[in-house]
Amino acid sequence: MIDYKKILSPTVQSIQPSGIRKYFDIAESMEDVISLGVGEPDFPTPWEIRKAGILSLESGKTRYTSNWGMEQLRLEISRYMSRKYALSYDAKSDILVTVGGSEAIDACIRAITAPGDEIIIPQPSYVCYEPIVSLAGGSPVIIETKAEHDFKLTPEQLRAAITPRTKALILPYPCNPTGAVMDRSDLEAIAAVLRDTDILVVSDEIYAELTFGASSHVSIASIDGMKERTVVINGFSKTFSMTGWRLGFACGPAPIIKQITKIHQYAIMCAPTTSQYAAIEALKNGDEAVKRMLEEYDMRRRLIVKGFNDLGLCCREPRGAFYAFPCITSTGLTSDEFCERLLYAERVAVVPGTAFGQGGEGFIRASYCYSTQHIKEALARIQRFLNTLKA
């Protein structure tokens, strides 16, 4: 008998599968489950964008593109970054088109990490950072952001986490799952800590366009002295409702992008061609469609936040992404217990905050990528569940 344990890498084997898998396995075996679990838009990709993809197929555009991504797309990305975030990137040397934001994060971390390098990760945050750092041979250094700071990364926390081995900071804002946003002043404070160091910022801005309220997203790269030490990750999945197209990009200093591109070139070759054609249309003419979706998200956001607060589950206003992150400690249950019991009792699937790091204990993540009727029904069921807890 072959011993696969000996074949498989110890690092890979030590990585835990995503903590939420369990709930969805249970949920899938049940009838009439109502989920607030998914992390992707319910809107299909806007029709004009889909049409551009279809048109490219009809015209036989089915071959590889440049490793970097099509020049026309990189040019549009460059314009987009300038128009949206006042950032100037050279389409020829500073931009790499990737297979989703995920690939950009992975390739970027791999490009910078030597064995033992420390990469700082604020949590609760998206689940991929820690495994990616570990796989690259780095050491994840976790900072737990706090509810009382609105889950923002504070300069004090950052300063305390920095050691001579610190290679990079992953900055995941707007944040999945907390909905936290870093304002310009917050970023200024972070920049002040990093400006005179050799620490790189990997700024995951995949939710940049999904922010609510008066102030729009600010990229840390646009803060004085930060562009030269920041790789900005963004993509099309969330903004343009294009999750299945798998398309993202990294923008940063040419010497770093050049090295990331080597990894991308050997691992991936190039991002999907059809998706690149669709993405050009998205960047050129997608603003109106994004605005319409954003208005819809905003209405759902108000509904779900008020809903949780009315139920006595304290929910601060998420200012970005499409998740509510209510506190469930008033129930006396752990996040895990809450989710499991809610699922069995009322067939509602939400994600425990702990899936996003230990700092998520006491919270649950509820996505509002659902119709208002769906959200209302889920809230009504959660109400019933809470009533049984009190009884």
Add this chain to the structure above:
Amino acid sequence: MNIKLLKLLAKDARTSHADLATMLGISVDEAERQIAELEREGLIRGYKAVIDWERLDSAYVSAIIELKVTPKAGLGFEDVAAQIMNYPEVESVYLMSGTYDLNVIVKGKTFQEVAKFVAKELATIESVTSTATHFVLRRYKELDVKLLGTDRDERGSYLL
């Protein structure tokens, strides 16, 4: 005027005033005031359920009638339309561009009943020069609501 409010009501007229207020970021009083005003001004004309009548056992047929109309002195399209829309059998009346003038949707219990109504009531109107009756065989979508199949949420929760 609150377009967002109108859109929300057009999508689901039964949305509670409290939810409308929450989604729009206004007070419940304000939402109620705006709705009352929209109703008073006649922008909101009514609230109805979307019903799949064909699923009932009782007979239900409808037809789209294309009417050609020759307006006479002192009797324009609007006057003819005003006359037609008084019939309870008539569900909607539109003035059309193109090869005919009025589009009338008529409902009844049987094909014969609808045909008789067209022959006796619509065709006999003096300004109406011709009618063409198209019976509806099946409704797939009504007022934005799909009557066929259900939209399944195909999103998995593969990662986060």
